Amino acid sequence: MLTPTILIQLVLAGVLQGGTYALAAFGLSLVFCIADVLNITHGEFLMLGGLVTYLLFALTGLNPFLILIIVIPVFVLIGAGYQKVFIKPILNRPPRQLLFSSIVVTVGIATAIEDTTSFIWGPTVKGVSYSMPAFNVGGVVVSSLRLSILVLIIALTIFLHFYLKKSFAGKAIRAILQNREGAMVVGINVPRIVTLVFGIAIGLAGTAGLFYVLLFTIGPFIGLPLTIRYIAIVMLGGSGSLIGSLVGGLILGVAETFAGFFLGAHWSLAVAFCTLVLVLLLKPQGLFKHV
Amino acid sequence: MSKKIFNPWEGILIIFLVFLAVMPRFIDPYWVVFLLLLFMYIGIGASFNITAGYLGYVNLGHYVFFGISAYGFSILYVKGVPFILCLATGVLVTLIFATLISYPFLRLKGAYFALANFGLIKLFELVAGSLRDFTGGTQGISLKPGYRAFETYYIFLGVTLLTVLVCYWIPRSKFGLALFSVREDEEVAAAFGIDVTKYKMSAYVLSALFPALLGGVYAWYSAFIDPEVVFGTDKALLPVTMVMMGGTGTFLGPIIGAIFMMLIEELLWTSGWLPIWIKSLHLTMLGLILAAVGIFSPGGLVTLSPFEKFFTWVGLGRFLGASHKSLKLDGT
Numbered sequence: 001m002l003t004p005t006i007l008i009q010l011v012l013a014g015v016l017q018g019g020t021y022a023l024a025a026f027g028l029s030l031v032f033c034i035a036d037v038l039n040i041t042h043g044e045f046l047m048l049g050g051l052v053t054y055l056l057f058a059l060t061g062l063n064p065f066l067i068l069i070i071v072i073p074v075f076v077l078i079g080a081g082y083q084k085v086f087i088k089p090i091l092n093r094p095p096r097q098l099l100f101s102s103i104v105v106t107v108g109i110a111t112a113i114e115d116t117t118s119f120i121w122g123p124t125v126k127g128v129s130y131s132m133p134a135f136n137v138g139g140v141v142v143s144s145l146r147l148s149i150l151v152l153i154i155a156l157t158i159f160l161h162f163y164l165k166k167s168f169a170g171k172a173i174r175a176i177l178q179n180r181e182g183a184m185v186v187g188i189n190v191p192r193i194v195t196l197v198f199g200i201a202i203g204l205a206g207t208a209g210l211f212y213v214l215l216f217t218i219g220p221f222i223g224l225p226l227t228i229r230y231i232a233i234v235m236l237g238g239s240g241s242l243i244g245s246l247v248g249g250l251i252l253g254v255a256e257t258f259a260g261f262f263l264g265a266h267w268s269l270a271v272a273f274c275t276l277v278l279v280l281l282l283k284p285q286g287l288f289k290h291v
Numbered sequence: 292m293s294k295k296i297f298n299p300w301e302g303i304l305i306i307f308l309v310f311l312a313v314m315p316r317f318i319d320p321y322w323v324v325f326l327l328l329l330f331m332y333i334g335i336g337a338s339f340n341i342t343a344g345y346l347g348y349v350n351l352g353h354y355v356f357f358g359i360s361a362y363g364f365s366i367l368y369v370k371g372v373p374f375i376l377c378l379a380t381g382v383l384v385t386l387i388f389a390t391l392i393s394y395p396f397l398r399l400k401g402a403y404f405a406l407a408n409f410g411l412i413k414l415f416e417l418v419a420g421s422l423r424d425f426t427g428g429t430q431g432i433s434l435k436p437g438y439r440a441f442e443t444y445y446i447f448l449g450v451t452l453l454t455v456l457v458c459y460w461i462p463r464s465k466f467g468l469a470l471f472s473v474r475e476d477e478e479v480a481a482a483f484g485i486d487v488t489k490y491k492m493s494a495y496v497l498s499a500l501f502p503a504l505l506g507g508v509y510a511w512y513s514a515f516i517d518p519e520v521v522f523g524t525d526k527a528l529l530p531v532t533m534v535m536m537g538g539t540g541t542f543l544g545p546i547i548g549a550i551f552m553m554l555i556e557e558l559l560w561t562s563g564w565l566p567i568w569i570k571s572l573h574l575t576m577l578g579l580i581l582a583a584v585g586i587f588s589p590g591g592l593v594t595l596s597p598f599e600k601f602f603t604w605v606g607l608g609r610f611l612g613a614s615h616k617s618l619k620l621d622g623t
Contacts, residue, residue, distance in 0.1 A: 038406065086582060086586065090585065095401075096347060097590075099401050099405070100589065101586070103351070103402075104581055105582045107581065108577075108579060108581030108582035108585060111528070111577060112582070115572060116572065116575050119571060224413070224524055225413055228410040228413055231403070235403055235407070266417060269413060273410055280395045280399065
């Protein structure tokens with residue numbers, strides 16, 4: 001029953017899913033590397049990004065890709081504010097205490113966001129029903145909505161790559177990754193870069209949320225399972241590496257799609273998990289090194 | 292440690308235990324259930340503390356052992372297998388699972404370990420919900436109902452006492468010393484001839500034993516389990532947050548944290564003076580309290596000076612523990 005067209009369809013769907021995963025996972029990975037903070041709230045921000053998109057779309061009926069122009073700056077600001085209010089007070093603690101505190105604080109915020117959202121909007125799932133014409137390439141049906149999302153994800157990834165390689169802030173981020181003290185010595189304002197990194201990370205999460213709500217449906221409780229997937233991707237790809245997040249995301253996306261097709265959608269998280277255990281046994285450091 | 296002088300607190304402790312043992316006969320059944328749940332959370336919290344506090348590996352999915360044992364117990368119990376056998380099987384399955392999973396997982400460090408375990412609990416929620424023939428799917432398993440609060444009260448009291456005693460013993464033993472040295476620096480510990488992997492794995496499996504015992508009995512007590520009850524995220528996080536609120540790595544932390552959180556929950560739920568919308572947002576309140584504890588009191592409640600002073604004053608200062616002091620050494 002596995003004809004080549006179905007195979008191609010599955011791989012395409014997996015790549016797409018993996019792309020949205022990779023976007024958000026890279027944010028988490030960056031935050032984890034730069035600030036040593038395990039940000040469990042990350043998936044909640046994706047959910048909020050999807051929710052904002054849904055609300056804007058329902059209110060204005062704008063093209064979802066125009067909403068992207070609103071979502072990105074809003075979530076960058078939210079991320080920076082979140083870091084200023086909740087993360088900054090705990091950043092200067094010694095490593096293990098930082099881990100404990102970051103878990104306590106971010107789990108607390110995540111619970112609060114989840115509960116408030118489900119209280120205000122109810123537990124129902126929501127999706128944006130925005131469709132674009134599909135076209136047929138040699139028997140493979142390609143939805144142009146999915147294709148344009150894929151193109152956007154690729155464009156964002158390339159932009160991020162050059163941002164990290166060429167811009168001053170990107171160079172500063174990489175410098176902190178390599179040697180924090182050294183970066184301080186040459187005059188990089190580390191706290192400001194940390195705030196910036198949180199902004200970028202949450203901005204990416206919000207963007208991924210927009211794509212997510214276009215492709216799938218969102219509910220108030222999707223945040224934590226997604227965070228777990230992201231951490232699996234980060235571990236898979238190696239933390240702080242853009243290419244690692246991308247490859248990890250794609251592996252996970254394709255594996256989940258195949259598992260969903262052959263075993264049933266319930267098993268996709270199990271696949272993510274087994275991939276994770278396998279990688280841990282074979283290569284505990286992850287597949288790729290820093291940026 | 293030799294103690295020649297009679298310590299009055301030991302006498303009070305014994306009186307307190309006798310009091311706990313006879314109390315259920317005289318108080319309202321509501322409070323029996325309250326105390327029973329309190330014991331359960333103390334037990335889970337204290338065993339969580341073995342890995343998180345003593346070994347330094349935060350196991351966010353500690354509750355998974357509780358769930359596996361509860362499921363193992365229930366699946367056998369509905370088939371008519373005697374109670375003890377069911378419990379033994381549930382605990383055994385959990386311990387085998389813990390041993391198997393401990394090897395790949397303990398290769399992870401810090402946050403990765405925490406979240407991998409957290410993923411485990413999500414995975415089990417899904418698996419238990421999907422294997423319809425085996426676990427009853429999302430409908431769960433119903434056991435033969437019955438009022439078992441008193442028996443459960445005593446079993447939980449016993450298991451919790453055992454847990455607390457083990458947690459009291461660990462910092463005073465060679466085993467605990469090995470755990471502390473692994474926590475402070477794994478490479479150095481290995482260089483001093485400590486078999487790091489062995490100690491890490493045995494601490495992990497030891498900490499799995501107590502939730503496993505509690506889980507099986509809990510399934511028997513509540514006569515109904517489903518994936519949400521034993522693997523739900525909020526349930527899984529509750530004991531962890533209790534310990535972190537009380538103070539990780541200390542002997543008294545899990546106990547104080549559990550009592551504190553149970554009282555807060557109780558007040559938020561049953562008080563008549565709070566408006567209804569605050570009650571429906573009680574998870575939000577809990578989350579914000581948690582974040583506040585994380586931001587303002589990193590070591591948990593036991594490190595707050597009023598608590599510290601109080602416990603030193605009543606002569607329980609030693610229970611704040613050497614382990615808690617070395618947690619502070621981190622920064623130096």
